[in-house]
Amino acid sequence: MDKGGDAISLTIKFGVTNIAISLPASSKVSDLMHQLQSATDILPRVQKLIFKGKVLTPDLTLKNAQLKDGSKIMLMAAQGFQSRFPVRSASPVKRKTSPPKSSITSKQIPLKPTEVEESRLKAWKLTGVVSLRDSGSQKVPAAVWSLQSAVRVLDLAGNCLSAFPSDIKGLTNLQRLRLWGNQLKSDSIDWKSLASLSQLSVLALDHNLLDTIPPEIGQLTSLKYFTASNNKLASIPEEIGNLRVLEKLDLSYNCLRDVPAGIGRCAQLSEINLTGNLLISIPASWSQMMFLKKLLLDSNQLKDFPPAILQKCAQLQTLSLHSNELTMDDLRELEGWSEFDKRRKDKYTKQIDMQVMGSTSGFDEGADTEQWQRW
Structure with a gap:
């Protein structure tokens, strides 16, 4: 990746892992997502990129998203697609939570098409x-x-x-x-x-x-x-x-x-x-x-x-x-x-x-x- 010209270097935090990526400022967020797919095996469609509390939409350019050289972005992904890196909070916060009403178990078990426990x-x-x-x-x-x-x-x-x-x-x-x-x-x-x-x-x-x-x-x-x-x-x-x-x-x-x-x-x-x-x-x-x-x-x-x-x-x-x-x-x-x-x-x-x-x-x-x- 050419880092000259209008290229900007970004740090993407995914769990306890920091991923460094450099892209031209004219690139779209979707381009960044594809770069992250190569680094994490996570499909773009299940990636959520958060910068300064806002979710970055795929159609935005990095420039329009106000990303600059050295910007830090948080990557979140749906459970089941986090195949390469462990994801945990660096400083866990205890909070009272109850299981979502729409789930039966907290751990999804891969199933064959004809098999259900x-x-x-x-x-x-x-x-x-x-x-x-x-x-x-x-x-x-x-x-x-x-x-x-x-x-x-x-x-x-x-x-x-x-x-x-x-x-x-x-x-x-x-x-x-x-x-x-x-x-x-x-x-x-x-x-x-x-x-x-x-x-x-x-x-x-x-x-x-x-x-x-x-x-x-x-x-x-x-x-x-x-x-x-x-x-x-x-x-x-x-x-x-x-x-x-x-x-x-x-x-x-x-x-x-x-x-x-x-x-x-x-x-x-x-x-x-x-x-x-x-x-x-x-x-x-x-x-x-x-x-x-x-x-x-x-x-x-x-x-x-x-x-x-x-x-x-x-x-x-x-x-x-x-x-x-x-x-x-x-x-x-x-x-x-x-x-x-x-x-x-x-x-x-x-x-x-x-x-x-x-x-x-x-x-x-x-x-x-x-x-x-x-x-």
Whole structure:
């Protein structure tokens, strides 16, 4: 690696190990992640890089991330992918914790596709929570499908699944399905069977290889949380507007050039994240979403913004439009901006007051248990 010119030297702390890497300042964080894969055997998709308390997103350049020569970065990774270095705190802090509700054991045991320990199977049946997170599975064990209506939560995040079969339709009481961080393509999922899950409220498909979402998604009418960030999505069907109880939609870091006007029919939506796409416009029909509080549109190609959203979305408090072609002067000229700006300032005033007067449990590098229990 050439260290001349605008190259910067970084120190990445991973457990008790310090890793030195030098890259040009124009490199992206994703380039740094690939360098770390060579050094640690940890796949980029399960790396979390933290600098000054903020998670570095793969699309940022090192310069834009404000990294300088000598900067120190913390590397965190999902359990099961830390193959080369021991990870432990240099100065452990004792704290009271309870096991996440979504896990049955603290140690995941690698399974052959057709084998499940009898005790584990009984625990799954008793609790309704099947957790195979980070177990290295290439196929869902047949024993999982045999549980049928007993399963409420199925967590298959961080595995090597390349297909998801029709057997899923047998889990008739499934409420949460996590498929984050696998190798799933759009045509390798049996969407018809997936759409038959009438009680499904959480569907997480982040960090896969999806290029489209089919119309069947509109049949999941109990869905409240749908996330498919960090894929290759080029289109979203109009039928997504049928998800009338949807509260959170995350399609960030994909390849979307437009989004359906029908999303405006999702009357309960409170948060939409479309950061890191190729959007040139947002439908004015989204002004129908009376409960919308947060709209994230950073790193797109937006040249304008519908004033109707500012005027009619009376609960909108967070609007993020960094790295677009819009300027603050453009926004200030829009009808409804002054009302939105007042809501935005009131929100941050309350947050500042809470930081002064409220209690805090301390900074945990983003690994809070409530987040993972929810998803």
